[in-house]
Amino acid sequence: MNQRTLRKTRELEWRRQDLLVSAERLFSEKGFFKTSMVEIAEAAEFAIGTVYQFFKSKEEIYISLIEAKMEEFAALIDERLAAAASSREKLEAVIRTKLEYFERNRNFFRIYVSEWSGFEWTMKSAFGERCWKRYQTQLDLVTDIVRLGIRRGELRMVEPAEAAYALHGMLNSTIYLWMLQAKPSGSLAPKADTLLHLFFHGVDNHAGNGGAKRGRPNRRAAPST
Amino acid sequence: MNQRTLRKTRELEWRRQDLLVSAERLFSEKGFFKTSMVEIAEAAEFAIGTVYQFFKSKEEIYISLIEAKMEEFAALIDERLAAAASSREKLEAVIRTKLEYFERNRNFFRIYVSEWSGFEWTMKSAFGERCWKRYQTQLDLVTDIVRLGIRRGELRMVEPAEAAYALHGMLNSTIYLWMLQAKPSGSLAPKADTLLHLFFHGVDNHAGNGGAKRGRPNRRAAPST
């Protein structure tokens, strides 16, 4: 009898997951408001009524989705972070993990960035609040890494939160750029090195001629894009 | 007669502007979908019918709004850029201008970032297309600056588009962070220096002890936030 109940619960969970996957695709393609419950139901091959068996409302679907993904992502970061010692390694872990994660969860990325600008716009109070907290926690984590790095003398003295946000923005933009062009193309993960370098050393050319003229104007040094 | 007509036209323009200002505030507070025409009308102290005298649709209001602001912003950048010679100066101009502009146009910022993730989510095809172009042009401008800077040997050899996007993201994040906390507080513009430095030199501590231990652990070097 209990056995039975358990299986039922498990199956219910499958269906929920299944539905979430369909919903994710739709939401990422058309946004929260332009996606209708009927569409979600059809995409997951359920009747509307059934959908409401699993989720109280459209909003709840959206939130479950985001929370699950965020949690997964956070867990991944934590795991990778555990193995890192220096600030550099930690930041590298963050960068790599984020790029990898969103390379694999392209659809989710659009939702993630669009909600960045404020959950209030789509969801009402209480629920959105929780998602927002997760978002913040993520950022705070990086802020702490930077803070510690400074204390240890590994990083220059910058405003930690500012640097953390800057990194966050850099990453998001980069992922976005990649999504724009690279529908099918190359992998995102390799950019981690470039980004790490950029975040640590900036764009300045230390080679010596900083701003001033030099012998040869060094034409065609730029990548050919 | 012509005089008359001219004045009428001008007055109409005023009213349009007036309406746009109200709409901007609402859109920035509640987003496109959660803002209703009635609200917009009330906020601007018009009747709904009157609103439709000025704008064909809700979408048109939104778009006019965005286009106007984007154009204003672009013009400002162009102007500042004209006075800049080196890549550093140019990038500094971009950074400063953006921070200043959004410090003054806080409301618009929320709209700006939220639409970053794709106009398709809110608007339909043709119009959104035009806004998107503007957005791209903006980014391309910076890409070109970077490309040129590399060719001139002022900047390290990075992928120009990547760097441009990274900068864009850094700026947006920073502005966002500022908006979060600093409801009333300090100015945003001063952060330009920090950001410029960050973008040029990164967070690495060149002071010598990169990662390794040194004499004193240098505790409490971090800002007290």
Add this chain to the structure above:
DNA sequence: CACCAAGTAGAATGATGATTCACATGAGGG
């Protein structure tokens, strides 16, 4: 003063889409 044009108003219309509910279906179990 009557009349017209231009502008303003806000109730009525129509669509859309989330949510609900009365019914159908089918898997145990007697």
Add this chain to the structure above:
DNA sequence: CCCTCATGTGAATCATCATTCTACTTGGTG
């Protein structure tokens, strides 16, 4: 084979707006 509960169904309900339309105001003109 029939009954019953647990689920699944999708048509009907209900609300919410964008948009339209008809009637009202106003200010100028003959």
